[in-house]
Amino acid sequence: MSWTRRHLLDLQSLSAAELTTVLDTARAFRAIGERSIKKVPALRGKTVVNLFVEPSTRTRISFELAALRLSADVINFTAESSSLKKGESLKDTVRNLEALNADFIILRHGASGAPQFLSQFAHAHVVNAGDGAHEHPTQGLLDVFTIRERRGRIEGLNVTILGDILYSRVARSNIWALATLGANVTLCGPSTLVPKVFESLHPRIRVTWDLEEGLRGADVVNLLRIQHERQRISAFPSVGEYASLFGLTPSRMATLSPDVIIMHPGPINRGVEIASEIADGVQSVILEQVTNGLAVRMAVLFLLNGGRQGELAA
Ligand code: CP
Secondary structure (H helix, E strand, C coil): CCCCCCCECCCCCCCHHHHHHHHHHHHHHHHHHCCCCCCCCCCCCCEEEEEECCCCCHHHHHHHHHHHHCCCEEEEEEHHHCHHHHCCCHHHHHHHHHHCCCCEEEEEECCCCHHHHHHCCCCCEEEEEEECCCECHHHHHHHHHHHHHHHCCCCCCEEEEECCCCCCHHHHHHHHHHHHCCCEEEEECCCCCCCHHHHHHCCCEEEECCHHHHHCCCCEEEECCCCCCCCCCCCCCCHHHHHHHHCECHHHHCCCCCCCEEECCCCCCECCCECHHHHCCCCECHHHHHHHHHHHHHHHHHHHCCCCHHHCCC
């Protein structure tokens, strides 16, 4: 299967078939990553620009390595050391990057909709690497990929997303991908961070503010950190109170199924949303998510470039 899309801006607009094509292609790239020679020539002669106007560890490094493994040339652009600091607009910045023949622009930006804005005039492929509280599509894809690899399917699974849903782009991308692929999604956390209105997004979504109910029957628990940088008002009295009411502690973990998997997109705040021993425990797939992110991002760049899954040798 191939993709006909020029850009990856969100997961809301992706069909089940498109999502499955990425997951299957990522599987092939993961197998390539286990070979002694991990590089393929799929993007030879292409230039990938990582345009990060917000901080990142995992996503930026993962896109850089994905592009290098596909044999592309890579430019890492950070806002702090650029002429954005001197008042140059995002549009002019991108026009200059395109004058240097950028073929892909991977954009992280604090404003929701910034990648959509770029896609209206850019000749390059635009990939959303996280825009405000809107979406983080490659994180959603790598999360769904990790669940499918671990549990063998997505359809019919009970996935609980616990934490700051309101300000989370990761939550939104997970919600769209999981619901489209047939999972039952429970959103759980304090009422100030998990508005009931999220249930109107899709019939497979339910909201609960009761942690015990939220964890009951879960096959997967995906934890989110509190996104203080995006909160305009204090959504709970203190971090300590949040940890005691909604943190995943060993005693709460003991109520879960023995084969539940624990996920987190990172960065994790140990002792707040997750106890250290759970983050490092046998049911945690947090670092596996990071490993899978490389294969997923290689798949996204490959498919946007017109690649077909069948071209990848087994
Ligand atoms: N999960 C994630 O987006 O992490 P970074 O902010 O480190 O890229």
